[in-house]
Amino acid sequence: MDRQMAVTLSFRQGVADCVPTLLGYLSIGFAAGVIEATAGMSLLEIGLLSLFLYAGSAQFITAGMVMAGAPVASIVVTVFFVNLRHLLMSAAIAPKFAAYSPLRNLLIGAQLTDETFGVAAGKLTGGERHADRWMFGLNVTAHANWIAANLLGALLGGWIADPERYGLHYALPAMFIGLAAMIVLQRKQYKRDLLVIACAVGGFALAFIWLPGYMAVMAAAVLAAIVGAVTER
């Protein structure tokens, strides 16, 4: 990238770019907190889970399995598979952070989620200065929001009846729709992107016949990315 063209980012900009995603993870985190409390976890345990596991679908599944009395080993194995898609996401943004030290890359990856990945993929082109600081701003904000949402859900969950009525559960799908749209609009390769989208949707629908949702997501994503790569000259 041209040196004069290089955009300089900051921690504060990363915080600002996280704001549109807050509602989505606030509602999901709240729901996770409700279920974790129902599964018998203490407030401290819920805080620790949100701090160290920090993964939406995995925390739902963990709470469900704890409630069902599943052994620790089977919970750990399930979470491993549910969270394996991070391998793809971490690899996909790695080239954008090639200039930074392994320690910085470790810290960036430790807080990587679907949403922070989506925001980073739609924003970073790889030529920005201080992309690491921007990513820390994005990550720390998202993580703090997640912990707060889980604790709020655990504390207040019993008071809110029928949250489906408020449409808040759709904040997460809406965020994914928005992030996918931003990536397409940023890349401006509409024909190939439409093909990738078609393969991801078709691949998911096909894989979901046999596989659990989280595995179908991964299978569809790998298929669609391969199709995108082989159709490129």
Added chain:
Amino acid sequence: MSVSREFLWMLIGTAVVTFIPRTLPLILISRLKLPGYVMKFLKHVPLAVMTALVAQAVLTEGEAWISPDNLEWAAFIPTLAVALLTRSLLLTVVTGVVCTALLAWLPL
């Protein structure tokens, strides 16, 4: 306010198996020169993952296909339209939530 021993083992186990796939590619790939076809593949991963997550969120409920009586799928259309027209993630999320709430409230 307590942490049980069993919970602690579960916490350590799930955190470690999540931490490794999150960090390992970032640490390794940033130090390697990858072949062209891997880079091409990685370039398409963001859209592929996001689209697959959208498909899961819109088409399924738990571990089943969404029921045909559930009109929630209709919220997808205005949400996508707002995303493409405004390029604003915040407006997209607000549109999705408002449309879903309307679909739940309207006597359809």
